Amino acid sequence: MTTPLAHFWEHTVGSGHAPLALRADWQAQLRRCHDELGFRYVRFHGLLSDDMGTLIDHGGEPLYSFFNADQIFDFLLSIGMKPFVELSFMPEALASGHKTVFNYKANITPPKDYRQWAKLMEKLAQHWVERYGLEEVKEWFFEVWNEPNLPDFWKGKQADYFKLYQHTVEAIKGVDSSLKVGGPATAKNEWIEAFLDFCEKKTLPVDFVSTHHYPTDALGNEGDDTETQLAGSRRGIMREQAQDTFRRARGKPVYYTEWNASSNPRDERHDEPYAAAFVAKTILEANGLVEGYGFWTFTDIFEENYFPSVPFHGGFGLMSLHGIRKPVYRAYEVLHRLGTEQLLVDGLHETVNAWVVRQAHSVTALLTNHALPRHGIKTQLVRVSIGEAPEPRATYVERIDETHANPRGQWREMGAPDYLSALQVKQLHTASRVAREPHGWKYEDRVVQIEIELPPHAVAAITVELD
DSSP: OEEEOOOGGGSEEEEEEGGGGGSHHHHHHHHHHHHHHOOOEEEEEOTTSGGGTSEEEETTEEEEOOHHHHHHHHHHHHTTOEEEEEEOOOOTTTBSSOOEETTTTEEOSOBSOHHHHHHHHHHHHHHHHHHHOHHHHTTSEEEEOSOTTSTTTOSSOHHHHHHHHHHHHHHHHHHOTTSEEEEEEESTTOSHHHHHHHHHHHTOOOOEEEEEOOTTTTTSOTTSOHHHHHHTSOTTHHHHHHHHHHHHTTTOOEEEEEOOSOSOTTOGGGGSHHHHHHHHHHHHHTTTTOSEEOBSOSBSOOOSSOOOOSSSSOOSOSBOTTOOBOHHHHHHHHHHTOOSEEEOOOOOOSSEEEEEEEOSSEEEEEEEEOOOTTSOOOOEEEEEEEOSOOOOSEEEEEEEBTTBSOHHHHHHHTTOOSSOOHHHHHHHHHHHOOOEEEOOOEEETTEEEEEEEEOTTEEEEEEEEOO
């Protein structure tokens, strides 16, 4: 018995702030993520904020400039990627107030004139259709705002957001009905039923449902002690949330446009093998529930609270400031190489999970040994049996754990320097690599038997090459 394994986790990846996409190092890291991990879309905040110059007040007259946005989108298309367009934040020229978020002062108030907001939406959509062609732009996603259910990101009420969505979708669909628009882009899987009820009542199109989640969502507030939060979380909490969202989406495609091992922007686990094991497990448990699963974020080039300089500071990224691939990046690399046909696995364990994926001439068993903080975990001896298989030509293992593909461990051995020399960067790139190591097996009665020890918070991919 097999199950399709669509690489839904490669659909979208997150970034921070739109102007960062004009940086050469940001662009180089995204190109690498596309080439090595297969990401197809990228999403970021603040495309409409004043530091992008999209719309400003010029002596009482609106001045539109889409040049910077075009520069970003030109780059994305040049490397084979597309934008997942988050329509945020409010241009000061349209804002009803002065409430802001982040160090770059993104305005989070509703528009003072929704007709002027709709005019901006229409101009944007029309401009991009003219510049890139309808066949291209109808492949994009237009997501209305970011986390409007949180007061940090939306000064208005739920009804104000629904009004914003109505004006947005009507304006964009007025350019062409094939353009994809969705929401509610909420944190914590919230507002989905109310949003869909509103759209049904008003006969408004919804091409997709988008939301965000983190394992700490139901347990505290952002900035609280993450370990304390996670200690109370259930083992399969992310899958449970995705299942619930899938049911509430009423058949609409579901896109998670933010998620990570925690919502704390300075959580050391983001840099450690812990995140690799959490991510591999969480992704494979979400199979069949979502169309896109957008990890937040691909890089530590990120400036919501400040621009960091310490090489490993617990940032959200798959890569460090210097482009050093963290263990979680390597987990995505291993996942990218998996096939698209998942086999049935029999067996349960408190901390160990296993998935077996088949390709034309090989079978890969992906194993994780993972537990949330303050939940018990220890090294486990894992046995995998693959039945009805020809005798292998070779078997190899790729490991991610405390002693494999863990550049932060090497950095600590260097004395945890705040700034890296060129030589140290090169050494950390080397420490980040995933090695393919030969691995033993037994073969009897058309059954391949493999044993391996998994330390805590480990990922191991054992590939059996077949004739």
